[in-house]
Amino acid sequence: MSGFLSVQGIVKRFGSFTALADINLQVARGEFLCLLGPSGCGKTTLLRIIAGLETQDAGQVRVEGRDISHLPPAQRDYGIVFQNYALFPNLNVAENIGYGLRSNRAARRVRVEELLALMGLGGAERKYPSQLSGGQQQRVALARALATCPSMLLLDEPLSALDARVRVHLRQELKQLHQKLGITTIMVTHDQEEALSLADTVAVMDHGTLEQVGTPEQIYHHPASRFVADFVGHSNFPPVRVRPDGKVELAGQEISVLGDYPAGPARLFCRPEDIQIGAPGGGLLMAQVESLEFLGPVRRATLRLEQAREIVLRVDLSAKDPGIAAGQTVPLGFPPERMRLFVDEAS
Numbered sequence: 001m002s003g004f005l006s007v008q009g010i011v012k013r014f015g016s017f018t019a020l021a022d023i024n025l026q027v028a029r030g031e032f033l034c035l036l037g038p039s040g041c042g043k044t045t046l047l048r049i050i051a052g053l054e055t056q057d058a059g060q061v062r063v064e065g066r067d068i069s070h071l072p073p074a075q076r077d078y079g080i081v082f083q084n085y086a087l088f089p090n091l092n093v094a095e096n097i098g099y100g101l102r103s104n105r106a107a108r109r110v111r112v113e114e115l116l117a118l119m120g121l122g123g124a125e126r127k128y129p130s131q132l133s134g135g136q137q138q139r140v141a142l143a144r145a146l147a148t149c150p151s152m153l154l155l156d157e158p159l160s161a162l163d164a165r166v167r168v169h170l171r172q173e174l175k176q177l178h179q180k181l182g183i184t185t186i187m188v189t190h191d192q193e194e195a196l197s198l199a200d201t202v203a204v205m206d207h208g209t210l211e212q213v214g215t216p217e218q219i220y221h222h223p224a225s226r227f228v229a230d231f232v233g234h235s236n237f238p239p240v241r242v243r244p245d246g247k248v249e250l251a252g253q254e255i256s257v258l259g260d261y262p263a264g265p266a267r268l269f270c271r272p273e274d275i276q277i278g279a280p281g282g283g284l285l286m287a288q289v290e291s292l293e294f295l296g297p298v299r300r301a302t303l304r305l306e307q308a309r310e311i312v313l314r315v316d317l318s319a320k321d322p323g324i325a326a327g328q329t330v331p332l333g334f335p336p337e338r339m340r341l342f343v344d345e346a347s
Contacts, residue, residue: 003064004029004184005050005152010059012045012208019045021208023059027201030182032175034195037205038231043188044156046205050186051154052076063151078152079145083160085137087129087144094125097143115143118177135166142177155187159194171197192232196220204228226342229269236275237267238311240341248341251308253284256336266341268334272300272316276333277324285332287313289324303330 005027012020020042027033035043048054050061052073060069068076087096098112116122119139129137138158145153158174159167175198178185189195195202196216204211204219204227212224223229226237241249244263248255257268287303290312298316305311306329313332317324324330 004031005186006060006062006065007046007050008060008062010046010049010061011057012042012049012054013057019208020049020056023208023210025203025210025213027184027186029184032178032185032198032200033187034199034202035186035188035205036190036192036195036202036232037211038190041205042208043190043205047154047156047186047188051078051080076152077150078154079148079150080154081138081141081145081156081158083157085129085141085161087137087140089129092126092128093121093132093140096129096140097147099144100148111147115147118146119143120173133166134162135170138162138170139173142174146181146183151184153183153185155185157188157190160189160191167194174198196232204231206231222340223269226267226269229342234272234314236270236272236313237342238305238313240266240268242266242341242343250334251285251305251311253307255285255334255339257339257341258336259340261341261343264343266343269340269342270334270338272314273298274335274338275313275315276335277301277315277317277330278333285334286329287332289326289328289330291326292324303332 003026007023007025010020010023023046035046037043045054049056052071060067094112097115098108101108101111116125119142121139124136159170171194199216202216202219203213206227212219212228219228219232229235238250242261242263243249246260248257250268286306288306290302290304293300298318301315301317303313303315
């Protein structure tokens with residue numbers, strides 16, 4: 001994938017509030033990038049600046065080296081889908097899809113038919129938006145965005161208005177559509193599962209800054225900050241102490257963690273699936289099972305350390321894990337290759 005979109009030093013303020021602070025981002029041609037973060041983090045503002053719907057206070061937006069920072073939206077060659085779809089209620093499906101086409105009637109009809117087939121909307125061309133389900137409206141909005149064969153597709157929370165089952169189904173369709181068309185896509189979402197399942201690259205944002213940019217695997221397994229670790233997936237952060245000799249102690253017991261860390265307090269980062277129950281050799285750390293929650297493919301156990309009752313851990317157990325019951329005391333294991341520390345955020 002070659003370089004395509006470059007966002008350089010973007011700053012945006014609303015009065016005294018800084019919505020975006022020196023954002024730098026590179027998007028490859030054909031890449032699917034998700035801007036992920038909580039409400040108010042600046043992700044939609046950044047998308048709108050890329051689209052030309054908002055003007056930055058500083059910085060540049062470049063496409064294939066060409067500065068488009070001050071071009072109007074109509075000259076930026078993208079299709080966009082908004083959260084509320086923004087379909088024209090007085091136009092039927094075919095008219096909505098073909099709205100932006102400037103070709104003659106015959107060519108427009110052919111292109112609309114292609115998109116109806118691509119989106120699985122055959123037979124719905126004469127229906128109006130009010131006669132469609134949420135999922136169908138979303139497909140119409142996507143078809144309209146793709147009608148002019150744009151070089152870039154911008155999606156602003158496109159699945160958030162749908163119920164969970166339809167959302168998962170359309171997520172799969174969106175991924176297949178991207179694989180088929182290969183169009184450079186930037187999507188805004190606050191849904192971590194959506195970002196991890198769809199994106200080639202995830203850019204995690206918080207308070208107008210980029211916390212981390214990486215593959216879904218990098219974001220999940222190697223978070224760059226405690227914010228990313230906490231926002232993406234479920235995590236445990238028990239307090240630990242790094243001794244002067246570099247060894248790490250959890251609740252007074254030594255555990256192995258790969259890497260070198262400065263002496264002092266820290267937080268151990270471990271996912272619920274990374275802690276082992278019934279550790280080989282009996283384990284030095286013991287915990288009491290307080291509760292078990294059935295989550296379909298896994299059971300999530302809430303455990304309280306015997307050596308430090310204030311420390312509560314959550315552990316995910318698959319079907320092959322040994323059966324445990326509430327009230328039972330079990331040994332814990334912490335595989336060193338899956339553990340890491342956050343030293344500068346120990347509080």
